[in-house]
Amino acid sequence: MGRSPCCxxxxxxxxxxxxxxxxKLLAYIEQxxxxxxxxxxxxxxxxxxxxxxxxxxxxxxxxxIKRGKFSLQEEQTIIQLHALLGxxxxxxxxxxxxxxxxxxxxxxxxxLKKRLAKMGIDPVTHKPRSDALATSAxxxxxxxxxxxxxxxxxxxxxxxxxxxxxxxxxxKLRALAAxAxAxAxAxxHLPPAPAPAAAGGGLDSPTSTLSFSDSSAATxxxxxxxxxxxxxxxxTAxxxxxxxxHAAAMQPVQAAFEEAxxxxxxxxxxxxxxxxxxxxxxxxxxxxxxxxxxxxxxxMRPAAAxxxxxxxxxxxxxxxxxxxxEKNYWDSILNLVNTSAASASxxxxxxxxxxxxxxxxxxx
DNA sequence: AAAGAGATCAACCGCTTGTGT
DNA sequence: CACACAAGCGGTTGATCTCTT
Numbered sequence: 001m002g003r004s005p006c007c008x009x010x011x012x013x014x015x016x017x018x019x020x021x022x023x024k025l026l027a028y029i030e031q032x033x034x035x036x037x038x039x040x041x042x043x044x045x046x047x048x049x050x051x052x053x054x055x056x057x058x059x060x061x062x063x064x065i066k067r068g069k070f071s072l073q074e075e076q077t078i079i080q081l082h083a084l085l086g087x088x089x090x091x092x093x094x095x096x097x098x099x100x101x102x103x104x105x106x107x108x109x110x111x112l113k114k115r116l117a118k119m120g121i122d123p124v125t126h127k128p129r130s131d132a133l134a135t136s137a138x139x140x141x142x143x144x145x146x147x148x149x150x151x152x153x154x155x156x157x158x159x160x161x162x163x164x165x166x167x168x169x170x171x172k173l174r175a176l177a178a179x180a181x182a183x184a185x186a187x188x189h190l191p192p193a194p195a196p197a198a199a200g201g202g203l204d205s206p207t208s209t210l211s212f213s214d215s216s217a218a219t220x221x222x223x224x225x226x227x228x229x230x231x232x233x234x235x236t237a238x239x240x241x242x243x244x245x246h247a248a249a250m251q252p253v254q255a256a257f258e259e260a261x262x263x264x265x266x267x268x269x270x271x272x273x274x275x276x277x278x279x280x281x282x283x284x285x286x287x288x289x290x291x292x293x294x295x296x297x298x299x300m301r302p303a304a305a306x307x308x309x310x311x312x313x314x315x316x317x318x319x320x321x322x323x324x325x326e327k328n329y330w331d332s333i334l335n336l337v338n339t340s341a342a343s344a345s346x347x348x349x350x351x352x353x354x355x356x357x358x359x360x361x362x363x364x
Numbered sequence: 365a366a367a368g369a370g371a372t373c374a375a376c377c378g379c380t381t382g383t384g385t
Numbered sequence: 386c387a388c389a390c391a392a393g394c395g396g397t398t399g400a401t402c403t404c405t406t
Binding site for chain 1: 391392393394395396399401
């Protein structure tokens, strides 16, 4: 309450932008920067609300926007990041240089979501459909086990969050320093360029320069960093980290994607996007799965194998084996994060501590 | 060639968050 | 601390385009 609607004034135009309007907006921002969006339309001579202008600028007119078809690599990155972050489109967009959150959101809703669904993967949870996992016998035990695992994960991640609080401070300091130097060299009339992320910090930049040709480890690490430094609040960061930990359990499925992707790279595909000359096929790696080259079972095998292994462990009462498995699993994830963080020249203090630093199962 | 269905994506809406007073 | 405002964000809509019959 008390907040006036953004387009309360009558006579403000809505709907598609005309080239003339685009030109006015572009010319004004190039000359003065956007400044206060609410007052911009009047100054620029536009019959639009500030919100509409901001949207038009950020989603369409901004010079650092790449338009057109998403590359295979971008698709893969989106899927991975969505598994970790959920529908946090702006966060995902920070890891896809020159792509807007709106564009990514649209692409997810119109392409990727459907593909995953067709493959029998729940696009929300990124898990194989629940019916594939829940067998009639022993499902209760599995649910209890899953809950225990989740609880374990939450405890473990909560402990790690303490270390990440420190990282958040460091990341922000780095981002501040980077943006200060960027502003000093930015063009006079344009808004300050977003801080580059190459130095390991400032990953909340919409034009992050993080290399996406790197392994998924880099993605995971950068996402965790974003959760630390780019989150809106501590609670959001906590939620992000917990979600990330939970979603990381789907790593085997992601690995299957990678495998399918590699196989596809060796195929003589046509219709390759010009920017994907590195061998990315324009048909999309999921098509490989859909056309039968790689069966659904192939895709599901890694995840299913894990589930099966756990079920067997249950049957055998082998809690020891399971504990080892989980420990190894989380160790491997952390190693990925640490390796990536180290290679990104993060200070030694920024490297996430290994589970040995604190007991994986910890009382609150 | 025309009509209908489906896909796409720019833009809007309303809520949340951050910040200043 | 409470409030107001600006900006950001994600969900949704609707116009337009493309494909299919």
